Amino acid sequence: MRDHTTGCARSEGYYKIDKKDKIKYLESSRLTSEEPPVDTQGMSIPAQVQVSTRAGSERRSEQRRLLSSFACDSDLLKFNQLKFRKKKIRFCKSNIHDWGLFAQEPIAADEMVIEYVGQNIRQVIADMREKRYEEEGIGSSYMFRVDHDTIIDATKCGNFARFINHSCNPNCYAKVITVESQKKIVIYSRQPINVNEEITYDYKFPIEDEKIPCLCGAENCRGTLN
Structure with missing residues (x-):
């Protein structure tokens, strides 16, 4: 190895090693590593065969299997999947009311369809x-109550979820989940949804004297939203 005039390799900075010196160093280190270990009585101890590590793809597939076995029904896992792989949906004119949200791909039952996004505000x-x-x-209200203190306002700051129409016989439902100590509203599918089928859920408005007519057209339609 090179002699350091200052006594410290770090203080001398970068320097180039000659190829001959590098080859000598590599050969000596290889010979040292290949020598079998010796016990206290001078007998050679056979080197242990190293267990070959599995391929990265095998490890990743095993991790996925573990996650699916322990957390296949976890809302958090489904929410993370929804963030990286959003459902294909579009909004267009609806037969129920004005605009509506429609599926552009088959959606299985009990799947997260979309998060209801907006501004978190207080009741006041x-x-x-x-x-x-x-x-x-x-005219339309795009406010969604999360709990007693918090309401999500998607009127001027939201996503496609605000276009979902009400139905007395819906194919989806809304659920409040907690992600990183923050409550979120996510629309789940109640049943399999076909391509071009309109996505609906029950608004469950509180009962009021001034009624809002329901135009969902379902056989069990209640007649009003509230």
Whole structure:
């Protein structure tokens, strides 16, 4: 090995090693590693055969199997899958009311279809915004209650989920899940959904004196949304 004039290799920075010196060093290290270990009585001990590591693809497939066996019904796992592989959906004119959301691929039962995205606001802010939206002429309400304190407002800041229409016999349902200590609303499929089938869920509006007519057309239609 090279002699260091300062006594410290780090202080001398980068320097080039001659190829002959490099070959000598590699040969000496190879010979040292190939020598079998010797016990205290001078007898050679046979080297242990190293267990070959499995291919990376095999390890990854095993991890997937473990995840599916332990957390196949986990909402968190399904939510992560939904983030990386969104369902193919589109919005267009609906026979129920105005715009609607339609599937562009078959969706199996009990699958996450889409997250209801918007601004998280308090009840006081929601009341103020409802009055302002009425003054602005915005007829539809895109507010979704998460719990007693939190409401998601998707009126001006949302995604395709706000176009989902109500139905008294829906093919989806809404569920509140917790991801990283934050509550989220996700639309799940109740049953298999075919291509070009409209995605619907029950709004479950509170009962009020001023009724909102329901136009879902289902056989068991309640007649009103509230």
